[in-house]
Structure formats: C-alpha cells, structure tokens
Amino acid sequence: xxxxxxxxxxxxxxxxxxxxxxxxxxxxxxxxxxxxxxxxxxxxxxxxxxxxxxxxxxxxxxxxxxxxxxxxxxxxxxxxxxxxxxxxxxxxxxxxxxxxxxxxxxxxxxxxxxxxxxxxxxxxxxxxxxxxxxxxxxxxxxxxxxxxxxxxxxxxxxxxxxxxxxxxxxxxxxxxxxxxxxxxxxxxxxxxxxxxxxxxxxxxxxxxxxxxxxxxxxxxxxxxxxxxxxxxxxxxxxxxxxxxxxxxxxxxxxxxxxxxxxxxxxxxxxxxxxxxxxxxxxxxxxxxxxxxxxxxxxxxxxxxxxxxxxxxxxxxxxxxxxxxxxxxxxxxxxxxxxxxxxxxxxxxxxxxxxxxxxxxxxxxxxxxxxxxxxxxxxxxxxxxxxxxxxxxxxxxxxxxxxxxxxxxxxxxxxxxxxxxxxxxxxxxxxxxxxxxxxxxxxxxxxxxxxxxxxxxxxxxxxxxxxxxxxxxxxxxxxxxxxxxxxxxxxxxxxxxxxxxxxxxxxxxxxxxxxxxxxxxxxxxxxxxxxxxxxxxxxxxxxxxxxxxxxxxxxxxxxxxxxxxxxxxxxxxxxxxxxxxxxxxxxxxxxxxxxxxxxxxxxxxxxxxxxxxxxxxxxxxxxx
Amino acid sequence: xxxxxxxxxxxxxxxxxxxxxxxxxxxxxxxxxxxxxxxxxxxxxxxxxxxxxxxxxxxxxxxxxxxxxxxxxxxxxxxxxxxxxxxxxxxxxxxxxxxxxxxxxxxxxxxxxxxxxxxxxxxxxxxxxxxxxxxxxxxxxxxxxxxxxxxxxxxxxxxxxxxxxxxxxxxxxxxxxxxxxxxxxxxxxxxxxxxxxxxxxxxxxxxxxxxxxxxxxxxxxxxxxxxxxxxxxxxxxxxxxxxxxxxxxxxxxxxxxxxxxxxxxxxxxxxxxxxxxxxxxxxxxxxxxxxxxxxxxxxxxxxxxxxxxxxxxxxxxxxxxxxxxxxxxxxxxxxxxxxxxxxxxxxxxxx
Numbered sequence: 010x011x012x013x014x015x016x017x018x019x020x021x022x023x024x025x026x027x028x029x030x031x032x033x034x035x036x037x038x039x040x041x042x043x044x045x046x047x048x049x050x051x052x053x054x055x056x057x058x059x060x061x062x063x064x065x066x067x068x069x070x071x072x073x074x075x076x077x078x079x080x081x082x083x084x085x086x087x088x089x090x091x092x093x094x095x096x097x098x099x100x101x102x103x104x105x106x107x108x109x110x111x112x113x114x115x116x117x118x119x120x121x122x123x124x125x126x127x128x129x130x131x132x133x134x135x136x137x138x139x140x141x142x143x144x145x146x147x148x149x150x151x152x153x154x155x156x157x158x159x160x161x162x163x164x165x166x167x168x169x170x171x172x173x174x175x176x177x178x179x180x181x182x183x184x185x186x187x188x189x190x191x192x193x194x195x196x197x198x199x200x201x202x203x204x205x206x207x208x209x210x211x212x213x214x215x216x217x218x219x220x221x222x223x224x225x226x227x228x229x230x231x232x233x234x235x236x237x238x239x240x241x242x243x244x245x246x247x248x249x250x251x252x253x254x255x256x257x258x259x260x261x262x263x264x265x266x267x268x269x270x271x272x273x274x275x276x277x278x279x280x281x282x283x284x285x286x287x288x289x290x291x292x293x294x295x296x297x298x299x300x301x302x303x304x305x306x307x308x309x310x311x312x313x314x315x316x317x318x319x320x321x322x323x324x325x326x327x328x329x330x331x332x333x334x335x336x337x338x339x340x341x342x343x344x345x346x347x348x349x350x351x352x353x354x355x356x357x358x359x360x361x362x363x364x365x366x367x368x369x370x371x372x373x374x375x376x377x378x379x380x381x382x383x384x385x386x387x388x389x390x391x392x393x394x395x396x397x398x399x400x401x402x403x404x405x406x407x408x409x410x411x412x413x414x415x416x417x418x419x420x421x422x423x424x425x426x427x428x429x430x431x432x433x434x435x436x437x438x439x440x441x442x443x444x445x446x447x448x449x450x451x452x453x454x455x456x457x458x459x460x461x462x463x464x465x466x467x468x469x470x471x472x473x474x475x476x477x478x479x480x481x482x483x484x485x486x487x488x489x490x491x492x493x494x495x496x497x498x499x500x501x502x503x504x505x506x507x508x509x510x511x512x513x514x515x516x517x518x519x520x521x522x523x524x525x526x527x528x529x530x531x532x533x534x535x536x537x538x539x540x541x542x543x544x545x546x547x548x549x550x551x552x553x554x555x556x557x558x559x560x561x562x563x564x565x566x567x568x569x570x571x572x573x574x575x576x577x578x579x580x581x582x583x584x585x586x587x588x589x590x591x592x593x594x595x596x597x598x599x600x601x602x603x604x605x606x607x608x609x610x611x612x613x614x615x616x617x618x619x620x621x622x623x624x625x626x627x628x629x630x631x632x
Numbered sequence: 633x634x635x636x637x638x639x640x641x642x643x644x645x646x647x648x649x650x651x652x653x654x655x656x657x658x659x660x661x662x663x664x665x666x667x668x669x670x671x672x673x674x675x676x677x678x679x680x681x682x683x684x685x686x687x688x689x690x691x692x693x694x695x696x697x698x699x700x701x702x703x704x705x706x707x708x709x710x711x712x713x714x715x716x717x718x719x720x721x722x723x724x725x726x727x728x729x730x731x732x733x734x735x736x737x738x739x740x741x742x743x744x745x746x747x748x749x750x751x752x753x754x755x756x757x758x759x760x761x762x763x764x765x766x767x768x769x770x771x772x773x774x775x776x777x778x779x780x781x782x783x784x785x786x787x788x789x790x791x792x793x794x795x796x797x798x799x800x801x802x803x804x805x806x807x808x809x810x811x812x813x814x815x816x817x818x819x820x821x822x823x824x825x826x827x828x829x830x831x832x833x834x835x836x837x838x839x840x841x842x843x844x845x846x847x848x849x850x851x852x853x854x855x856x857x858x859x860x861x862x863x864x865x866x867x868x869x870x871x872x873x874x875x876x877x878x879x880x881x882x883x884x885x886x887x888x889x890x891x892x893x894x895x896x897x898x899x900x901x902x903x904x905x906x907x908x909x910x911x912x913x914x915x916x917x918x919x920x921x922x923x924x925x926x927x928x929x930x931x932x933x934x935x936x937x938x939x940x941x942x943x944x945x946x947x948x949x950x951x952x953x954x955x956x957x958x959x960x961x962x963x964x965x966x967x968x969x970x971x972x973x974x975x976x977x978x979x980x981x982x983x
Binding site for chain 1: 661687689690691693695706707710711712715716717718721723724725726727728729730731732733735736748753754756759761811949950953954955956957960961962963965967968969970971972974975978979981982
C-alpha cells in the first residue's frame with residue numbers, strides 16, 4: 010500500500026481509562042471546562058487568555074468556540090479541554106462549567122458531570138430549583154465586585170470576564186504570572202488596560218482563594234509538552250499557506266466560517282507583501298459582489314497566470330457551481346477553500362459539519378470531478394494550501410481545500426510551521442514565448458505525454474500562443490465543435506487527467522494496530538476524535554486499523570485498504586454518510602463492508618461519539 | 633464583415649499601421665452571426681479602432697459572456713487570447729485578468745441580456761471597481777440566441793416579431809452607468825462607424841472602466857416595424873449630442889477643428905478626445921448634465937449618442953489597491969514568499 014504510515018504524535022493514554030492517573034484522586038492536567046456567556050460582551054478575549062495561559066504552562070490544551078450566528082445578546086460557549094496525553098478532540102464531559110449567562114443556567118447546570126463544579130456569578134441569587142446535589146456550586150459576586158471596582162458599563166461588563174478568568178486561575182491552579190504575562194503582551198500599547206485587567210483578575214482570584222479550597226481536584230501542573238508547538242486556527246494557517254505558495258490574487262465574498270481566512274491573508278500580505286518605500290502591494294484582494302463573481306475573478310486571474318484563490322463555505326460553493334464547471338472544462342487553475350459549515354441551505358452558519366463532500370467531488374453540471382484535499386488540522390491547512398496551488402497549476406483544474414468551521418476557526422495546538430527555502434512552486438506546463446515560437450503549431454488542448462495534461466499559454470506572452478477559451482464544445486485545438494468524437498476526445502482526456510491527479514494528491518495516512526481485523530476510516534476534522542477513540546477502543550479489546558483520507562480522487566491505496574478489511578467503520582460529520590457513498594462510488598467496494606458512524610449536530614466530534622458508534626454497531630452485528 | 637472568407641492576398645488598399653500591421657491582422661475567425669447583424673459592424677469598428685491605435689494584438693485579452701454578442705470576441709484579433717466565459721459573468725473574469733496582468737488591454741463584449749439581466753450585478757460592480765477595460769454592450773433589445781424574447785433594454789411598447797408588446801420599463805445602461813459613477817460612458821450605433829470608431833479608440837485609452845453602449849439591431853428578431861432598436865428606427869431617432877473625434881498623441885496636429893467648435897479633452901496617456909458640441913452648453917465632464925441630456929433626448933423619442941461622460945482623475949482598481957506596477961502573475965517567487973526566517977519569527981510570536 011502506498012499510504013503513508015506515520016508515527017503517533019502522542020502516545021496512547023498511560024492508563025486503562027486514561028484518566029484519574031493520580032493516587033490522590035486529583036485529575037491533574039486532564040479535565041474539561043466550559044464557559045457560558047452572552048456574545049458581544051467581550052468574553053472571547055478572557056477565554057483566549059485562559060487557553061493561551063494553559064498552553065504556556067506547557068500543557069496540551071484545545072479550545073472550542075460554540076457560538077451563535079449573531080453579533081450581540083445570544084448565548085455563546087467556550088470549551089477548554091486540558092489533556093496531558095495530547096488529545097485534541099472536543100469532549101462533551103464537563104468537569105466544571107462557568108455559568109455567566111442566566112439565560113442558559115438551566116442547560117449549563119444540567120451539563121456538569123456528576124461530582125463536578127459550577128461557577129456562577131452570585132451577585133444575584135441562583136434559582137433554588139436549579140441546584141443539584143451532585144454538583145458543587147461556587148458562587149462568586151463577579152458582577153458586584155466589578156461594579157464596585159470599575160466605572161462605566163462597558164468596562165464593568167468587560168472586566169467581569171477577566172474576573173471569572175481570575176477565579177478560575179485560583180480554582181484550577183493556573184499560574185497567575187503566566188496569565189499576567191499574557192495580559193502584558195496583549196495590551197503592550199495600553200498600560201491603562203493592563204492595570205484594569207490585573208485588578209479584575211485579582212478580584213476573582215483573591216475572592217476564590219479566600220472563600221474556597223483552592224485548587225480543586227481538577228487542577229493544572231506545569232508540563233513540558235507544548236515546546237515546539239503553537240496555537241493557531243486553520244484559516245490563519247491556510248492564509249499563510251497562500252502567502253507562502255505565492256498566491257497574488259484573492260477574491261471572496263464574506264461568509265462564515267471562511268471570512269477569517271481572507272482577513273488573515275490581508276494581514277499577512279500587509280506585513281510581507283507591501284513595499285516599505287512606496288507602499289505598493291504585491292497582491293490584489295477583490296471583495297466581490299457575490300460568490301459567483303469571486304469565482305470568476307479567481308478563474309480570470311488563473312487564466313492570466315496568477316495564483317488565485319477564494320475562501321468560501323457551502324452556500325458559496327453552491328453559487329460557484331457554474332464557474333467551477335467552466336474552470337474544469339476550460340482547464341484553468343483555481344484554488345477554492347471550503348470551510349464547511351452546517352447545511353443544508355443557510356443551515357447553522359456557526360456550527361461545523363462535513364456536509365459538502367459530495368457536492369465538491371462532483372461540483373457543477375455535466376461530467377465533472379474535482380481534486381480535493383482534506384486537512385485534519387491547521388498544520389495541514391498550511392501545507393495543503395501550498396500544495397493546492399501546485400496541483401491546480403500542474404493539472405490546470407480547480408482544487409478544493411476542504412476544511413471545516415472547527416478546524417478553520419478554533420485554536421489548535423500544532424507543531425510549529427516550518428518552511429524550506431529551497432521550495433519553488435510547480436507552475437505546471439506553461440509555454441514561454443521561446444517555446445511557442447519553436448512550435449510548429451500550438452494546440453491548447455493537445456496532450457502529448459499521456460498524463461491528460463496539455464500545455465497552456467498565457468495571454469500577452471506571444472501571438473502564437475493565442476487561443477480561444479470557451480466553455481462550449483471544443484476540440485484539441487480549442488476550436489468550437491459539436492462533433493461527437495472531438496467532444497469525447499476532450500472529456501476522456503479530462504478523465505485521464507483526474508486519474509493522474511489521484512496519484513498526486515496526499516496519500517491516505519494509515520495506522521495499523523496489532524491484531525486489528527476491522528478498520529476505521531475518516532477524514533478532516535474527525536481525526537482527533539478517531540485517534541483518541543481508536544486508542545481507547547484498543548485498550549478495551551477492540552483494535553482497529555485506521556485510514557485517514559487526505560485527498561480526492563482517491564489514491565489506489567484507499568481501495569486496497571478497504572478491501573483488506575472485512576468491516577470498516579466510516580466516521581463522518583453529515584447525515585447521509587457522504588464519505589461512505591463516495592468510497593462506494595469511487596472504489597466499487599460493497600456497501601455492506603462499510604459501516605457508517607455519523608455525528609452531525611454541528612459541534613466538533615468527540616471520541617465518545619466514535620466509541621459509542623463502534624460499540625453499538627458491534628453489539629448489533631455479531632462478528 | 634467577416635461573413636465570407638477572404639483571400640490571403642494583401643489588397644493594395646490595406647494600409648499598414650505604425651506596427652506594420654494591416655487591418656486584416658486585427659481580424660478574427662469568420663462570423664457565424666446572421667448576415668447583416670449589427671454586431672458584425674461593431675466587430676469591424678473594433679478592428680478598425682485597434683488598427684488605428686496601433687494596438688499590439690497579442691497584448692489584448694478579449695472576453696465575453698454568453699449570447700450572440702458574446703460570440704463576437706472570436707471574430708476580431710485572432711492573435712489575442714479570447715475567453716468566452718459564462719452568461720453575465722464576464723466582468724468578474726475581466727476583473728481577475730486585470731488583477732493578474734494589468735499590462736493587458738482588456739476588451740469585453742457583452743449584450744443586453746448578458747449585461748442587463750443575468751449579469752446586471754456584475755456590470756455594476758465592475759463599474760464600481762473601475763476595472764480598466766473597454767466594455768462594449770451590443771444592445772438590440774432582444775435575446776437572439778434563444779430566438780426573440782424581450783431583453784431588459786426593450787422599450788415599452790416595442791413589439792416582438794410575433795406581435796406581443798413589451799410593457800416593462802427598460803434598463804438604460806447609460807443612465808445606470810452614470811448613476812453608478814462610471815468614469816467613461818458613451819453610446820453609439822453599430823451603423824455609424826464614423827462615430828463609433830473614435831469612441832472605441834477613446835474608450836481603449838481610458839484608464840478605467842469605459843462603457844460603450846452600442847445600439848446594434850438584430851436583423852432576425854428585432855429589425856422590423858414596431859421595434860425601437862431596428863436599423864430604421866435607430867437611424868431616424870439617433871440624436872448626436874457630442875460628435876467625437878479621437879486623436880492619438882502621435883497624430884496630435886490636425887487643423888480640421890476650428891477653435892470654438894470643439895472641446896478637447898486630453899486622455900491620461902496624452903492623447904486627445906475632441907467633442908464637437910451640437911449644444912453649446914454640453915459638457916462631457918458634468919455627470920448630472922449628461923444624465924439630464926440622455927433623459928431629455930429620450931423623452932423627445934431620440935437616442936442620445938456620443939461620448940456622454942468622461943471623468944479622468946478617478947482611481948482605477950489597481951490605483952485603489954496600490955498594486956505594484958509590474959503584473960502580479962509574473963512577480964518573482966522570491967518577492968512573494970516571506971521565507972523560513974519570517975515564519976520562524978511568526979511562530980515565536982505565537983508560542
């Protein structure tokens with residue numbers, strides 16, 4: 010098999026249950042908590058402060074923002090998982106919940122695990138009906154203290170967030186100096202803000218220390234497991250990949266959750282691509298009137314020889330359909346980032362899903378098929394963004410980098426990104442003026458070496474390279490045709506081209522486990538949960554081989570892996586099992602071998618969902 | 633003009649231009665439009681304009697959408713790259729081409745269906761971005777390729793071939809463009825090459841988005857009594873507000889325009905556009921007046937033609953973006969990739 014076998018980033022959990030490793034019952038560096046607030050009140054910076062401070066204590070940590078499609082006033086949550094074993098998946102088991110939003114008190118209190126803790130603002134009494142016997146309630150008068158300490162509604166609201174961060178620091182033993190350093194770095198240019206933040210931090214911290222037994226049994230201890238890593242979101246990483254790949258034209262229409270990709274591209278370009286003397290930009294960003302236009306700009310720029318891309322989400326892909334087909338048939342390089350969100354239709358714009366797999370694989374009318382890359386984390390968003398431009402130019406076709414809201418917008422702990430200065434872009438077969446002059450006749454769509462790819466010419470280079478690009482029927486000389494044979498010649502070659510591309514996309518990542526007869530298959534953002542689930546299932550006596558698909562059209566190794574296992578669990582985040590369907594369609598594997606495990610409610614996948622899915626299926630179908 | 637194949641022999645009357653190219657060198661494939669189509673006259677005017685301007689053919693990108701009008705990009709400048717894109721979306725593709733290679737001269741050809749219905753938004757936003765290009769709108773009030781439906785520019789009361797009357801108000805691209813802040817707005821008639829060619833030449837020299845609306849009758853579906861965009865109707869109703877003569881800088885000295893008869897407007901490249909004013913008070917740099925004139929002439933039952941509005945100092949897309957002068961597609965990779973040291977620095981900031 011050609012699949013890449015890779016070493017595990019983190020070892021399996023040390024103990025059988027992966028938790029409660031300490032003799033005294035403390036859960037050191039292995040717990041999850043969640044903060045429930047109202048959006049638009051400034052809690053995001055407090056939550057980010059918590060995440061960064063834990064990370065800087067050397068402890069593996071993941072943050073998931075579960076937010077509404079709204080600017081101000083609706084419930085929003087931030088989930089932080091601390092995992093000394095390095096598991097990155099979301100967990101639905103919360104040891105502690107900070108319930109700052111009265112509108113969600115009932116739900117938040119219900120979600121705390123039995124034996125857990127609930128931190129609330131005791132400035133106002135909690136409804137007695139909400140109390141639970143199996144949960145410890147920690148009331149801290151955050152609102153009242155901030156009203157007394159600060160003036161002005163805005164500062165009082167903002168500082169309440171920093172105050173709960175301070176209280177948490179005391180409760181879970183977060184190093185206050187680390188938090189303060191982070192605040193100093195954040196407000197380096199606003200010394201006044203530093204003072205306010207420190208004051209608020211201590212309001213919560215000191216009150217908790219004085220009134221509760223700190224720390225709780227869920228607590229932090231310095232580790233050295235984040236060295237060489239950074240916290241980064243996938244959209245930022247993808248944007249950085251575009252910059253490093255040499256993309257110069259970006260066109261887009263704002264859409265959640267892809268917007269921050271172009272925001273980041275703009276920021277990086279402002280930093281790296283503006284001439285210090287003249288202010289001239291070595292890039293052009295076009296905020297288009299809609300996604301159709303964004304696709305058109307990218308295709309126009311690709312046709313003229315620039316590396317061009319557009320970030321979008323499912324609704325944008327739907328609108329771009331006609332242009333995607335044009336680029337496929339006229340063979341123009343174009344890179345599309347689909348940061349998937351929950352569909353169909355407007356769906357849940359701020360929730361995650363893998364619902365666009367089928368629509369991307371065969372986007373647009375007629376016989377089409379597209380190259381797609383499936384990054385599993387921000388590190389791959391960076392690498393695959395770079396690779397996408399190479400593939401697009403090499404194969405002269407649209408290439409999709411398919412991530413999702415969880416990867417795109419949440420901060421992930423990833424190994425530091427690295428760059429090889431010897432790397433040069435693969436611009437594909439582009440004829441120079443000299444090469445064109447030396448040719449007897451230039452035929453735009455004539456494949457001479459059998460890989461399905463024909464050399465192209467760029468406008469303005471040489472009169473001999475001139476040809477007429479058309480989405481209508483054309484022959485190998487780019488001339489209009491309605492002739493059956495000439496038409497078939499072109500579309501059959503496109504098929505060969507996509508078959509060649511299947512050998513160039515990233516191969517599947519295969520992890521074999523001793524004694525495994527069954528397997529699990531997933532792609533993209535499911536990876537963290539599947540890795541964790543597979544490790545825990547192995548401990549429970551269910552060893553599974555694991556294949557993570559990273560590219561489409563599928564590498565031959567994908568079909569081989571499937572055929573080598575009698576039963577394969579296909580884990581994905583959509584209702585209809587789109588990956589499973591795609592595997593059946595493309596590899597011809599019998600459907601009864603592929604057992605679907607689907608989780609599509611819009612929140613990032615958890616290992617528990619995968620494990621429950623596998624064990625339920627095994628209980629139903631006797632081996 | 634190109635309905636019949638021509639012999640490769642050079643006619644002695646074919647004068648070479650400054651590049652040594654004859655008009656024949658600016659022609660394209662044989663037209664497959666109906667004989668007598670106004671669009672073929674527009675094609676001929678584009679050929680003449682490019683020839684007279686000494687345009688380097690392969691330094692032009694010619695783009696179009698879908699429809700009869702959009703087929704015409706194949707019929708001129710065979711040495712230029714052409715792109716027949718999707719219906720109504722040529723402006724976006726042109727924007728991308730301009731973004732990637734600002735040195736290309738861009739000629740976009742569209743029609744009233746392509747521009748005013750399916751592509752109305754695209755036209756509007758290309759105007760807003762002020763993409764540097766010639767945008768020819770071949771306007772016949774009818775969908776030709778799908779056989780005779782009214783387009784959004786059909787006048788109220790105009791009759792389709794089968795007799796039904798249009799009752800919906802038309803979209804006038806010229807008024808629209810003026811409202812949107814277009815920096816070059818002109819209208820002409822496909823049958824009036826004496827006016828059209830200088831307008832096209834001026835438009836190609838304009839450093840911004842140049843809209844040229846050309847009334848271009850459809851001989852098959854809209855050239856009959858009752859149609860307001862037929863040859864007869866247009867000839868009868870054409871009202872030339874501002875005869876235009878375009879004088880490239882290299883031919884600047886000409887004595888045919890007596891002072892007081894013409895208003896001379898210099899273009900950015902130093903060449904000159906001259907307006908002969910029918911009305912003494914017509915000022916092509918006054919947007920409100922242009923709008924009022926077009927409306928007033930329309931209310932008289934006539935079509936205002938000529939270079940109706942010109943704004944010279946507006947920043948085009950690249951000026952607004954502060955894009956580097958060299959074309960982006962060809963920038964050395966070393967000037968685009970920040971390299972490993974910058975990435976290391978960035979990673980340190982994130983640790």
